[in-house]
Amino acid sequence: MRTPSTTLLLALLTALGSAPAGADTAPSPAEVLAKAKAAAGGDAWNDVRTMHQKAKLATSGLEGVAESYVDLARGRYVDRYTLGPVSGADGYDGKTVWSMDSSKQVREESGGEARLAAVDEAYRRSVAYWFPERARAGMAVRTERDADRSFFVLTVTPDGGRPFDMWIDASTYLVDRFVEKMALETRTTFLSDYRAVGGVRLPYRSRSTNGEAKYDQFLEFAEIALNPPLADAVFAMPAPPPPDFAFANGKTSTTVPFSLVNNHIYLQVKLNGQGPFRLLCDTGGANIVTPDLAKKLGLRTEGALQGRGVGDQSEDVGLARVDTVAVGDAVVRDQVFAVYPMAQFEAVEGLSIDGLIGYEVFKRFVVEVNYGSSRLVLTLPSAFRYQGKGVVVPFQFNSHIPQVDGSIDGIPGKFDIDTGSRSSVDLLGPFAAQHGLVKKYGAAGPMVTGWGVGGPARSYVTRARELRLGQVVVRDPVLLLSAQDKGAFSDPYVAGNVGGGVLRRFNVTFDYGQKRLYMEPNADDRRPDTFDRSGMWFNAGEGGFAVVDVLAGGPADAAGLRAGDRIVALDGVKASQMSLSEARALLRTRKPGTRVRLLVEAAGKRREVVLVLKELA
Numbered sequence: 001m002r003t004p005s006t007t008l009l010l011a012l013l014t015a016l017g018s019a020p021a022g023a024d025t026a027p028s029p030a031e032v033l034a035k036a037k038a039a040a041g042g043d044a045w046n047d048v049r050t051m052h053q054k055a056k057l058a059t060s061g062l063e064g065v066a067e068s069y070v071d072l073a074r075g076r077y078v079d080r081y082t083l084g085p086v087s088g089a090d091g092y093d094g095k096t097v098w099s100m101d102s103s104k105q106v107r108e109e110s111g112g113e114a115r116l117a118a119v120d121e122a123y124r125r126s127v128a129y130w131f132p133e134r135a136r137a138g139m140a141v142r143t144e145r146d147a148d149r150s151f152f153v154l155t156v157t158p159d160g161g162r163p164f165d166m167w168i169d170a171s172t173y174l175v176d177r178f179v180e181k182m183a184l185e186t187r188t189t190f191l192s193d194y195r196a197v198g199g200v201r202l203p204y205r206s207r208s209t210n211g212e213a214k215y216d217q218f219l220e221f222a223e224i225a226l227n228p229p230l231a232d233a234v235f236a237m238p239a240p241p242p243p244d245f246a247f248a249n250g251k252t253s254t255t256v257p258f259s260l261v262n263n264h265i266y267l268q269v270k271l272n273g274q275g276p277f278r279l280l281c282d283t284g285g286a287n288i289v290t291p292d293l294a295k296k297l298g299l300r301t302e303g304a305l306q307g308r309g310v311g312d313q314s315e316d317v318g319l320a321r322v323d324t325v326a327v328g329d330a331v332v333r334d335q336v337f338a339v340y341p342m343a344q345f346e347a348v349e350g351l352s353i354d355g356l357i358g359y360e361v362f363k364r365f366v367v368e369v370n371y372g373s374s375r376l377v378l379t380l381p382s383a384f385r386y387q388g389k390g391v392v393v394p395f396q397f398n399s400h401i402p403q404v405d406g407s408i409d410g411i412p413g414k415f416d417i418d419t420g421s422r423s424s425v426d427l428l429g430p431f432a433a434q435h436g437l438v439k440k441y442g443a444a445g446p447m448v449t450g451w452g453v454g455g456p457a458r459s460y461v462t463r464a465r466e467l468r469l470g471q472v473v474v475r476d477p478v479l480l481l482s483a484q485d486k487g488a489f490s491d492p493y494v495a496g497n498v499g500g501g502v503l504r505r506f507n508v509t510f511d512y513g514q515k516r517l518y519m520e521p522n523a524d525d526r527r528p529d530t531f532d533r534s535g536m537w538f539n540a541g542e543g544g545f546a547v548v549d550v551l552a553g554g555p556a557d558a559a560g561l562r563a564g565d566r567i568v569a570l571d572g573v574k575a576s577q578m579s580l581s582e583a584r585a586l587l588r589t590r591k592p593g594t595r596v597r598l599l600v601e602a603a604g605k606r607r608e609v610v611l612v613l614k615e616l617a
Helices: 029-039 042-047 114-125 291-297 343-349 359-364 429-434 437-441 580-589
Strands: 050-059 062-071 076-083 086-092 097-100 106-108 137-146 149-158 164-169 175-181 186-197 200-209 217-226 245-247 253-257 259-261 264-271 274-281 302-307 315-327 330-339 355-357 366-370 375-379 391-394 396-398 401-408 411-417 425-427 444-452 455-463 466-469 472-475 478-482 496-498 506-511 516-521 536-541 544-550 566-570 595-602 605-612
Touching: 029 042, 029 137, 029 149, 050 076, 062 302, 076 114, 086 114, 097 114, 106 396, 114 149, 114 175, 253 264, 274 291, 291 315, 291 330, 315 359, 330 359, 343 444, 343 536, 391 401, 429 437, 429 478, 437 455, 437 478, 444 478, 444 536, 444 544, 455 544, 536 580, 566 580
Parallel strands: 274 355, 411 496, 425 478
Antiparallel strands: 050 062, 050 217, 062 076, 076 086, 086 097, 097 106, 137 149, 149 164, 164 175, 175 186, 186 200, 200 217, 245 330, 253 375, 259 264, 264 274, 264 315, 302 315, 315 330, 366 375, 366 506, 391 516, 396 401, 401 411, 401 466, 425 496, 444 455, 455 478, 466 472, 506 516, 536 544, 544 566, 566 595, 595 605
16 A cells, blocks of 8 residues: 655745746757856856755644755765654765655665655756756757746656656746656756845745645755755764664564455554544555544644556645554553545545554564464564575665565566555556566456555566566465556656565565565465455445456356446345455355345346356466
């Protein structure tokens, strides 16, 4: 399950240029940049080596402050911010990309788009478009009009980075905006209120947007200092913070049972000494509580940040602080939680859900997820010694999520490891399209195959011969080829997402400190991977199971089922007498050719249909 990120909160770009000029025809990139540099201070820029900025920060109903340090000569930067109840930092020291969250947990960002984004940011911060000896880039220029204004638009592709557009006003040569296509969105940063600082001109205001105005991020600079002395330590990844966690009674580990429902892990967790509450356990997930639980705990909720997941839509997410989080005998203190309604997940899962935990727990402990015995073991990293027979799989961080190098039927790619996903393997839309996989596999679909933040996710259904995760080989996994063009599964920098359908074949130990997994096969590894054989998706609903989607030409379609129908009985058993997961398992595990009698209601009328199960993957 993908969750909100704070990495977009700071677009502290050092943008430049200003002076009236004009041109009848589009000049070359070099000519545009030469005029912009001359207008913005010319040779005065040759003496600018470092910069320190302080600003007010506002977004999504939250206010705070931001501070940045930039080494223009070497392309290094660090941003620090406080925004309502959250704080954090992001940095790049010329080699390592890193981030720090509100509880000062630090990680190296080496997966996904992190390095591409950092290289682009370093290029802009170092004004390398004026000083090509600092970093090389390919460039092209075109002219554009926006409303009643004309612009020269430079498309810049730094070596080791990705293309971004730099819009320069054709009449003033002010840099008006930067536009960069990121993993999940196109982000535009508008610049304004240029002022003179030490012989050069800099923007004192910026607005960063992904096109949804209510989530725009505003910076208003209060101070900009040129050439302050900056030590190397300013840009280095910070050391780990003092422990904010402990075990009761001097223990070094704790074991807690979990429930596995729809391939999802559910834990009993105490918050602020109350509970326990049922929380979904997601390797890369942020802390989440529902509004009802936040009210019960007396939490103060602030802001309405943008939350995204696998669905098309984004959702408003508030923030609150929780003093203690207790998982068995392990207690973590002073945690920021997103406050997010999970009623839609309750319908999808068929049980009540109070929230979610994941990354913040996995980051602090070595966590064994023993699918074979349905237990979770949390161990102090200093006390951990792996003694099993599992295969070691190195990983990188893609934001909060472990990401491993692997392949699907010989096609190499990067795969996120996600206990918050019910699927076996989801291949993301851009990866599937790049390799023509829908046609290659003759996949069925598209149809609804999952649900997350932002609503349902649609995919094509098939089966692969082999998934490799490092040296681990998984045979014949069910494969979902995402049809999403928005949300987490539209990320072009990730090949696939490996979920509970594969992970449950193993007892998996997550060591976030050493960035490695231990994957030891259990009894489920010998069982065939199965997929729904009905060709429909249904959720829990009042008086039965609500049919949400039907695969065109599939078994449910042939039986006459339609979206909006309500299933009130399966083979004579009332829907009220079985759980949603039991109903789904029935249609997933019975053999192809099995005839299942369904009592269906629509528009107040009931009818009986016969569903003939068929292998779809």
